[in-house]
């Protein structure tokens with residue numbers, strides 16, 4: 001009897017471990033930063049003096065194609081939630097998002113990047129402004145690195161779903 | 168018996184927490200403005216940190232000189248337009264040992280570190296997993312030469328605090344050996360590089 005119980009326990013643990021490892025390999029875990037720049041009306045209104053405006057528009061459209069009416073260009077009547085701008089500095093930072101509402105694109109990297117790399121990074125920074133943290137799937141917009149990604153992964157979408165619940 | 172044990176444990180806890188709170192007053196009580204970034208390298212891989220940097224060295228931080236504010240932008244806030252810049256903390260350092268590159272070790276000079284107290288003095292701006300340097304401590308720093316010859320330390324894992332003091336102890340420490348090993352296997356990135364004005 002004791003043996004049977006032990007066997008059942010072990011099998012249970014193995015099954016759970018297998019299921020867990022399966023969910024890890026098929027897609028990475030959704031992740032949130034714990035802060036976001038979305039306003040009380042569930043909008044992320046942006047303003048910009050960046051020269052990478054076409055990447056900014058493409059990045060906005062990528063998120064908007066999944067959930068619409070959230071990321072919007074700033075209007076005269078709305079106060080911006082995030083300001084996008086460029087700077088130049090020799091460092092490993094391609095772009096950054098600060099919790100005080102500024103996204104900066106580093107010319108040192110951006111100038112020579114491909115459209116796909118710029119789209120990935122710009123979408124990634126908007127993702128931070130939406131409250132998304134880094135994830136580790138190869139195709140995740142929210143992964144690290146200077147790579148070209150032009151679609152949201154299922155993990156990116158799940159992270160956004162989770163973030164939306166906190167707005 | 169249990170009660171005595173409890174009290175015995177409680178006393179040092181109270182003393183310790185009192186010490187901590189008095190030490191950490193002022194600047195450390197400020198909220199943190201978080202910087203989260205996209206990086207061109209895997210900042211968790213030491214061979215990439217070392218390979219991407221221009222200089223990697225052991226240094227003692229001898230002074231915190233000032234905070235510089237760069238890249239100002241004007242944003243709209245509840246209270247109207249406000250100028251916001253990125254803080255960079257300037258430290259005077261004394262190089263103790265060069266791991267990558269050759270910086271002067273007979274003379275103190277200044278470096279900049281991304282992050283510091285915000286212009287409105289209301290928060291500390293820092294990258295995730297990053298901390299400001301402390302005067303009197305030794306660090307292994309990974310620095311980028313700027314076009315003007317100055318040195319910048321920026322981002323996660325660009326500084327590693329050492330517990331050992333003095334060159335002989337440091338060079339036999341585990342951290343130092345890890346950086347030496349990472350330099351041997353460095354993953355050098357293709358990028359336009361500049362030269363520090365503090366080279367030997």
Ligand SMILES: [Zn+2]
Pocket residue numbers: 124128134203204205
């Ligand atoms: Zn990021």
